[in-house]
Amino acid sequence: MAFITLTTDFGTKDHFVGAVKGAIYSELKDAKIIDITHQISPFNITETAYILKNSYKSFPEGSIHIVGVDSELSNENKHIALLLDNHYFICPDNGLISMIASEINPTKIVEITIHNRVESSFPVLDVFVQVACFIAKGGSLSVIGKEIKEFQKLIEIQPKVNQTQTKIIGNVIYIDNYGNVISNISKKQFQKIGKGRSFKIVAHRHFFTKIYSKYNEIVNCQNIGEQNLYDGEKLAIFNSAGFLEIAIYRSSLGTVGGASSLLGLKYRDVISVEFKSLETKKETDVFSAIP
Amino acid sequence: MAFITLTTDFGTKDHFVGAVKGAIYSELKDAKIIDITHQISPFNITETAYILKNSYKSFPEGSIHIVGVDSELSNENKHIALLLDNHYFICPDNGLISMIASEINPTKIVEITIHNRVESSFPVLDVFVQVACFIAKGGSLSVIGKEIKEFQKLIEIQPKVNQTQTKIIGNVIYIDNYGNVISNISKKQFQKIGKGRSFKIVAHRHFFTKIYSKYNEIVNCQNIGEQNLYDGEKLAIFNSAGFLEIAIYRSSLGTVGGASSLLGLKYRDVISVEFKSLETKKETDVFSAIP
Amino acid sequence: MAFITLTTDFGTKDHFVGAVKGAIYSELKDAKIIDITHQISPFNITETAYILKNSYKSFPEGSIHIVGVDSELSNENKHIALLLDNHYFICPDNGLISMIASEINPTKIVEITIHNRVESSFPVLDVFVQVACFIAKGGSLSVIGKEIKEFQKLIEIQPKVNQTQTKIIGNVIYIDNYGNVISNISKKQFQKIGKGRSFKIVAHRHFFTKIYSKYNEIVNCQNIGEQNLYDGEKLAIFNSAGFLEIAIYRSSLGTVGGASSLLGLKYRDVISVEFKSLETKKETDVFSAIP
Numbered sequence: 001m002a003f004i005t006l007t008t009d010f011g012t013k014d015h016f017v018g019a020v021k022g023a024i025y026s027e028l029k030d031a032k033i034i035d036i037t038h039q040i041s042p043f044n045i046t047e048t049a050y051i052l053k054n055s056y057k058s059f060p061e062g063s064i065h066i067v068g069v070d071s072e073l074s075n076e077n078k079h080i081a082l083l084l085d086n087h088y089f090i091c092p093d094n095g096l097i098s099m100i101a102s103e104i105n106p107t108k109i110v111e112i113t114i115h116n117r118v119e120s121s122f123p124v125l126d127v128f129v130q131v132a133c134f135i136a137k138g139g140s141l142s143v144i145g146k147e148i149k150e151f152q153k154l155i156e157i158q159p160k161v162n163q164t165q166t167k168i169i170g171n172v173i174y175i176d177n178y179g180n181v182i183s184n185i186s187k188k189q190f191q192k193i194g195k196g197r198s199f200k201i202v203a204h205r206h207f208f209t210k211i212y213s214k215y216n217e218i219v220n221c222q223n224i225g226e227q228n229l230y231d232g233e234k235l236a237i238f239n240s241a242g243f244l245e246i247a248i249y250r251s252s253l254g255t256v257g258g259a260s261s262l263l264g265l266k267y268r269d270v271i272s273v274e275f276k277s278l279e280t281k282k283e284t285d286v287f288s289a290i291p
Numbered sequence: 292m293a294f295i296t297l298t299t300d301f302g303t304k305d306h307f308v309g310a311v312k313g314a315i316y317s318e319l320k321d322a323k324i325i326d327i328t329h330q331i332s333p334f335n336i337t338e339t340a341y342i343l344k345n346s347y348k349s350f351p352e353g354s355i356h357i358v359g360v361d362s363e364l365s366n367e368n369k370h371i372a373l374l375l376d377n378h379y380f381i382c383p384d385n386g387l388i389s390m391i392a393s394e395i396n397p398t399k400i401v402e403i404t405i406h407n408r409v410e411s412s413f414p415v416l417d418v419f420v421q422v423a424c425f426i427a428k429g430g431s432l433s434v435i436g437k438e439i440k441e442f443q444k445l446i447e448i449q450p451k452v453n454q455t456q457t458k459i460i461g462n463v464i465y466i467d468n469y470g471n472v473i474s475n476i477s478k479k480q481f482q483k484i485g486k487g488r489s490f491k492i493v494a495h496r497h498f499f500t501k502i503y504s505k506y507n508e509i510v511n512c513q514n515i516g517e518q519n520l521y522d523g524e525k526l527a528i529f530n531s532a533g534f535l536e537i538a539i540y541r542s543s544l545g546t547v548g549g550a551s552s553l554l555g556l557k558y559r560d561v562i563s564v565e566f567k568s569l570e571t572k573k574e575t576d577v578f579s580a581i582p
Numbered sequence: 583m584a585f586i587t588l589t590t591d592f593g594t595k596d597h598f599v600g601a602v603k604g605a606i607y608s609e610l611k612d613a614k615i616i617d618i619t620h621q622i623s624p625f626n627i628t629e630t631a632y633i634l635k636n637s638y639k640s641f642p643e644g645s646i647h648i649v650g651v652d653s654e655l656s657n658e659n660k661h662i663a664l665l666l667d668n669h670y671f672i673c674p675d676n677g678l679i680s681m682i683a684s685e686i687n688p689t690k691i692v693e694i695t696i697h698n699r700v701e702s703s704f705p706v707l708d709v710f711v712q713v714a715c716f717i718a719k720g721g722s723l724s725v726i727g728k729e730i731k732e733f734q735k736l737i738e739i740q741p742k743v744n745q746t747q748t749k750i751i752g753n754v755i756y757i758d759n760y761g762n763v764i765s766n767i768s769k770k771q772f773q774k775i776g777k778g779r780s781f782k783i784v785a786h787r788h789f790f791t792k793i794y795s796k797y798n799e800i801v802n803c804q805n806i807g808e809q810n811l812y813d814g815e816k817l818a819i820f821n822s823a824g825f826l827e828i829a830i831y832r833s834s835l836g837t838v839g840g841a842s843s844l845l846g847l848k849y850r851d852v853i854s855v856e857f858k859s860l861e862t863k864k865e866t867d868v869f870s871a872i873p
Contacts, residue, residue, distance in 0.1 A: 022640025058313025349604025
């Protein structure tokens with residue numbers, strides 16, 4: 001049985017998603033088609049990379065992930081199919097795979113060439129579905145296209161570290177359903193650079209000296225019923241995807257607002273971590289121990 | 292074959308829903324996973340209860356319903372699994388089950404204890420999925436946790452009745468996709484208290500003395516083509532879920548507006564029903580017979 | 583295995599979709615239920631027709647398409663089931679089928695009569711699901727209702743052509759997820775009337791003399807990296823559904839805006855095509871060759 005996931009910026013109103021699913025079922029009656037999301041902000045590759053990285057691993061090995069974001073074919077924007085971490089990805093070569101591939105090298109990448117005669121403004125339907133069904137039936141990547149070794153890199157996804165290793169300068173790469181603001185700074189990188197030193201996180205005019213591992217760790221109450229006192233408090237957390245996140249406890253974008261609206265943090269804004277330098281002469285800033 | 296439904300406030304953009312589905316399929320290749328909704332207003336338990344109550348019964352007996360709303364574990368917010376009306380529910384013990392359990396007693400409730408060592412900010416993925424797959428494979432609730440007899444009650448869900456049984460004071464518990472305003476006053480309670488008496492419904496500055504059973508009963512036209520004359524008319528109806536609803540005929544929140552916007556009714560606003568008192572001396576108010 | 587699709591204006595927050603799916607699975611454990619969309623603007627029949635026309639064909643023959651838009655039963659709004667192009671449709675007889683049936687005649691249409699005793703404000707759940715499951719199990723349309731020959735026509739869906747065949751006057755029938763503005767003028771009709779003549783498309787205050795077949799045909803760059811210069815350019819295209827569309831290159835309604843917001847084009851606005859008349863004496867307007 002084939003598991004085929006869809007990650008697109010099609011939205012859920014238009015006919016695009018229905019047409020794609022129908023085409024897959026017409027080829028593969030038994031396929032399991034799973035929507036990862038169709039709500040990617042149009043053409044936003046960073047969002048796509050973040051969402052895909054945090055969801056693909058849950059699926060059974062051998063799953064096929066179709067990505068339909070900014071996928072119109074051009075000389076600058078080839079179509080590729082690849083095997084990485086025992087999962088198949090079919091996507092444009094526009095950098096979105098680099099967030100996943102930054103940790104795990106692809107086993108094989110091919111540039112899709114089966115569609116050289118297809119002029120299409122809807123390549124997910126006209127090309128990607130064919131490729132997915134071909135792979136699902138046991139077809140080899142080599143038949144789909146010619147092997148390539150390089151793929152586009154998405155530079156903005158990597159945070160910068162200063163020379164003295166006292167600062168990680170990251171950016172907001174995603175704002176989630178609760179308005180939580182997610183940076184590109186991973187727990188792994190934080191620990192590698194920080195080496196247990198105390199630190200200060202700076203996000204706009206806001207400072208954090210503690211990073212939680214659960215949202216409700218902020219609640220430090222003896223008496224049942226006091227939980228609500230903490231609603232609306234800001235906090236820094238390593239989220240379930242392993243990234244540094246600025247959150248508002250029990251926030252809701254639609255009503256009280258989330259970290260993004262309440263703290264004025266937008267996509268691409270800088271979030272940085274300053275570590276206590278190893279030779280500390282004066283230290284007037286507030287620094288705290290890692291929890 | 293296992294039917295597993297998802298009711299969450301995750302939204303459909305983030306990776307959360309995809310990750311949860313992938314994890315279920317990795318355990319249970321044949322599972323049927325059905326989205327009830329992921330659009331619950333963040334942390335809104337009343338909405339969750341209303342939606343779950345009105346959808347779970349349609350599913351085959353033995354279905355497993357995962358509820359991911361306000362589900363982070365704390366001393367105040369335990370995780371429970373229960374069998375009720377031949378359906379399984381896996382959810383936080385935050386009151387949401389009380390709307391369903393107000394009519395049908397749970398057969399068995401356990402407090403989930405298999406995760407005592409899991410520190411997780413994403414318990415639906417890390418805990419609820421495991422529990423659901425365990426139940427789907429025929430596992431017993433007793434293995435998952437220790438049996439408990441009590442669960443949290445959600446008080447605001449129950450309307451009040453005055454001492455002389457002439458008034459039901461309810462609240463808006465839900466606003467639907469059309470902007471229709473749904474109260475917590477059920478047809479059952481209305482009939483039990485009303486005993487066939489004439490009545491007046493009061494919602495903000497608006498009055499209703501008739502309750503319809505279909506929206507287009509308001510259209511009383513002889514000539515085909517006059518239906519549109521009634522677009523935008525306000526009406527009271529017992530909706531398909533059996534609750535008293537204030538609606539605008541053929542409304543659309545996005546364009547002309549719905550009852551919520553046009554009549555100024557918000558979540559938690561009071562909607563009351565006044566019945567004619569049994570000993571009527573003076574009666575100056577307008578009362579009508581129940582249809 | 584039965585493929586059953588859903589196209590509704592229910593939205594994805596309320597319990598309606600979940601209830602319908604549960605009811606189908608309770609009857610047909612093996613059904614494949616596919617959401618085409620639940621985001622139709624409430625009661626909008628033109629949108630429904632456009633989306634359905636562009637998605638149903640992808641599905642395997644014999645698929646059953648449930649349409650829940652403006653489906654409350656009345657004397658003016660019968661329920662019908664039909665076989666058309668080897669697909670089954672279950673829907674209200676409110677004109678939505680006429681966009682599909684304008685090109686292909688239905689094989690058989692019946693007026694559903696099995697529900698004559700059902701008073702329901704939720705006919706999709708109470709009636710359409712029953713009909714769909716009956717058909718999926720091999721039941722005959724004749725058992726569901728009495729055969730009829732006529733169905734409601736939706737007039738606004740057809741563009742007008744002037745007597746001298748120099749002008750097609752169409753309308754905006756749909757605005758998609760990217761803000762692209764889609765007219766009811768099909769490529770087929772354009773070619774039939776235009777007969778290769780040069781033309782001018784008029785949409786509000788905007789003119790187009792070229793129609794692209796891919797969005798990025800507008801990019802005419804030698805150097806890699808110049809693609810972004812074209813972001814925000816307006817263009818006319820025959821979209822993947824075969825209709826004339828006014829688009830903004832790489833637009834996004836949520837951020838920079840789409841053709842609808844940037845060019846001020848709304849649902850039902852006029853979009854027309856003027857062809858060079860065959861006997862050309864004076865021709866001061868700008869006309870271009872069809873690409």
